[in-house]
Amino acid sequence: MHCPALPDGFDFTDPDLLQHRVPLSELAELRQAQPVRWIPQSGNVAGFQDEGYWAVTRHADVRYVSTHPELFSSTVNTAIIRFNEHIRRDSIDAQRLILLNMDPPEHTRVRQIVQRGFTPRSIRALEQRLRDRAAGIVAAARELDGPFDFVTSVACELPLQAIAELIGIPQDDRTKIFDWSNKMIAYDDPEYAITEEVSSQSAAELISYAMTMAADRKQCPAHDIVSTLVAAEDQGNLNSDEFGFFVLMLAVAGNETTRNAITHGMHAFLTHPEQWELYKRERPSTAAEEIVRWATPVFAFQRTATQDTELGGQTIRKGERVGLFYASANHDPEVFDRPDEFDVTRDPNPHLGFGGGGPHFCLGKSLAVLEIDLIFNAIADAMPGLRLVGDPRRLRSAWINGVKELRVAVE
Secondary structure, eight states, rough: OOOOOOOOTTOOOHHHHEEEEEEHHHHHHHHHHOSSSEEEEOOTSSSSSSEEEEEEHHHHHHHHHOOTTTTTSSSSSOSSSSSOOTTTTHHHHHHHHSGOOOOOOOOHHHHHHHHGGGGGHHHHHHHHHHHHHHHHHHHHHHTTSSSSIIIIIIITTHHHHHHHHTTTOOOGGGHHHHHHHHHHHOOTTTGGGOHHHHHHHHHHHHHHHHHHHHHHHHHOOOOOOHHHHHSGGTTTTTOHHHHHHHHHHIIIIIIIHHHHHHHHHHHHHHHHHHHHHHHHHOOOOTTTHHHHHHHHSSSEEEEEEOOEEEEETEEEEOOEEEEEEEEEETTOTTTSSSSTTTTTTSSSSSOOOOOGGGGGTTTTTTHHHHHHHHHHHHHHHHTTTTEOOOOOOEOSSSSBBBBOOOOEEOO
């Protein structure tokens, strides 16, 4: 089999790479010729005191790893594929308290509790309020004088307001959540001048905020999801610490990812005007799923092998890390017809933008799809002539396909 000739030192998790582009061409070459490939790392650049990871690029293999937690652990090294060379091991291990980084059976216990907040009934109860909020967000953006940043004026607002609605955070506090979550994931981007210590401090402040909220609800229950999740702890609910880490996960998984999906989706529409015209005319229900496939806000997560095993013709040893490259899986021509085309009528669309199935399939998928659908319907109604006035400014990150700024204007 032909071995793809990547440049010496090429690393798919290099934050400088993702700041400039998603390396789809290199991923496509691996996917075809060597779908499971060892990527060496030197100098402890990822913070794991090891020599690299296996890049998994095919849709089928990403699904296999995701659905076999007994072979591929989220807990051993967490799901984050790259920290930095300065992180302490105890800081990595502390993140095992987040649902994203748990394995069954502990993951099963916590997920069964928190999914009470994401039932179809819970999401339906939010729909009209979020529809009104989407309309209000877009109306406010339309009134801005001249070009504006789509990220801060539109894309970030509905996910933040949805989280506030869902767990009862006062809407006035949503800017705190925005600031804390930005600092937690932006330590690789020098523009923000955020150190690992600032990132950790932001996480601690968010957890403390959530724990205080949980304690208040235990004393004075309200008709919200917080009360449901923390009341009667001895009857299978979350303790205050667990609730704090759950809110931390929501701040990233429910805020950063949906915000970036919306931003990438708007950019895709405005660079594919025929799709924007089709959407405005027909409002296909399939659009949100295609936006997530196209955007793939989480570029990659990882697992760690719990025993020697084989994948894609390669022997993976116990303790070796395995990178799940969702962006590659979502462009796999064995699964998607014309995968490099943005098509909001695509159906079926078995993308892995919400994870590869298994225990870590996105808990908030229904809410995210609803938010994306509502905000683009609102934009199509109130700002149908939106246009780009600049290229997106991308986040420097090892694993988030993020956009910091997207300048647009209303015609």
